[in-house]
Amino acid sequence: MGLQKFSENEVLSTLTGLFRDHGYDGTSLSLIMKATGLVKASLYHRFRGGKEEMAAAVMDRVAGEFATDLLAPLNEPGDPAERLWKTGERLRKFYGSGKKACLLDTLTLNRESPAVQARAKAALEFWIDSFARFAEDSCGLPRVLAMERAQDAVSALEGGLVISRVSGNRAPFLRAIESLPERLMLVSGEVSK
Amino acid sequence: MGLQKFSENEVLSTLTGLFRDHGYDGTSLSLIMKATGLVKASLYHRFRGGKEEMAAAVMDRVAGEFATDLLAPLNEPGDPAERLWKTGERLRKFYGSGKKACLLDTLTLNRESPAVQARAKAALEFWIDSFARFAEDSCGLPRVLAMERAQDAVSALEGGLVISRVSGNRAPFLRAIESLPERLMLVSGEVSK
DNA sequence: CGCGGCGTGAACCGATCGGTCCAGTATTGG
DNA sequence: CCAATACTGGACCGATCGGTTCACGCCGCG
Numbered sequence: 001m002g003l004q005k006f007s008e009n010e011v012l013s014t015l016t017g018l019f020r021d022h023g024y025d026g027t028s029l030s031l032i033m034k035a036t037g038l039v040k041a042s043l044y045h046r047f048r049g050g051k052e053e054m055a056a057a058v059m060d061r062v063a064g065e066f067a068t069d070l071l072a073p074l075n076e077p078g079d080p081a082e083r084l085w086k087t088g089e090r091l092r093k094f095y096g097s098g099k100k101a102c103l104l105d106t107l108t109l110n111r112e113s114p115a116v117q118a119r120a121k122a123a124l125e126f127w128i129d130s131f132a133r134f135a136e137d138s139c140g141l142p143r144v145l146a147m148e149r150a151q152d153a154v155s156a157l158e159g160g161l162v163i164s165r166v167s168g169n170r171a172p173f174l175r176a177i178e179s180l181p182e183r184l185m186l187v188s189g190e191v192s193k
Numbered sequence: 194m195g196l197q198k199f200s201e202n203e204v205l206s207t208l209t210g211l212f213r214d215h216g217y218d219g220t221s222l223s224l225i226m227k228a229t230g231l232v233k234a235s236l237y238h239r240f241r242g243g244k245e246e247m248a249a250a251v252m253d254r255v256a257g258e259f260a261t262d263l264l265a266p267l268n269e270p271g272d273p274a275e276r277l278w279k280t281g282e283r284l285r286k287f288y289g290s291g292k293k294a295c296l297l298d299t300l301t302l303n304r305e306s307p308a309v310q311a312r313a314k315a316a317l318e319f320w321i322d323s324f325a326r327f328a329e330d331s332c333g334l335p336r337v338l339a340m341e342r343a344q345d346a347v348s349a350l351e352g353g354l355v356i357s358r359v360s361g362n363r364a365p366f367l368r369a370i371e372s373l374p375e376r377l378m379l380v381s382g383e384v385s386k
Numbered sequence: 387c388g389c390g391g392c393g394t395g396a397a398c399c400g401a402t403c404g405g406t407c408c409a410g411t412a413t414t415g416g
Numbered sequence: 417c418c419a420a421t422a423c424t425g426g427a428c429c430g431a432t433c434g435g436t437t438c439a440c441g442c443c444g445c446g
Contacts, residue, residue: 023302025218109216151365159352
């Protein structure tokens, strides 16, 4: 069998960066060719479904990364505060401290991609659910409150990314990361500061 | 002078909806033609700069709407709580209770549009600044805290929009609206609930 | 060593992209 | 009522869009 110039993982990484920066419509095949160093036929050979399959594959990969890496500490044994901090650090790194955008945002504008849309929704729900279960199981928050807090926590992260991207100031996103303990671990909402 | 089929305002409203729903790259000229009922030449006559000028005009219009309508209550005399509530209601209506996206998000992915990018940044800064001045002048928050709170408030709104759009659940956005008083009016962060 | 097959490059496809041109229409001011 | 003006329709442009085809080269396996 012929040897591939770049591994599946390398290509998917490049694709991920592309879709993050430019969204679905903004990521043209020619841009993908330039960035990956592969030509159309090579791309098409790996992704028979074309661009949409590429986007779906990227979503799957990132969803897997969230499940097995970024959000994994939430389900491990140990001190809840430390586990949440670990997850926060990984999220911070994943989003380049606010420099990189989120696929859930940039990849969901194209309406005529139900496959991508469904994956995004599932990934978001998994994320929120992971936060909620952590707040409920490890921190004793009542179920409904835990769900609200989880939604708000992810919302704060996503919003921070938008603000940081548009304003060029990473502080809002970093504060969203730092606020995770207050959001998911405290029963009432008071802050010491 | 010839009579125009649709007023400047009608066309700009349609364009606003288009750019909100599909982003910059996703809003093709043919889509614009269908939605506005105008043909390319007519569009091009009104916007010599083409699609980029349309996007810029939309940004200008919405920025003006924020300044003279949505955020205006913050600078009026009267009870701060009521003024903030008024602004919240207008924001809620503007974003269709979470169904409609924000241009600051959907229009800032295309990097090779410095004009649009600059307008978005300015509009966002104006928004944050309006919140911050309200928190400082009307609610007595110290300047630096007011600025942080304002950033976080806008961040919560933007995040709520993303979550609501992807999940199809409007609750997160509505909670972001409801949380405005806590965010901008309270010196410490405790909540009664 | 040669065979089978995966992976790749280049050429090519129709459709659509954003943008341009100009002749015509309609309307208002003089 | 005529001319200047504001606007619109349709045809057209080159470039690029996403997608497809096919033959060749390269590799591992027998």
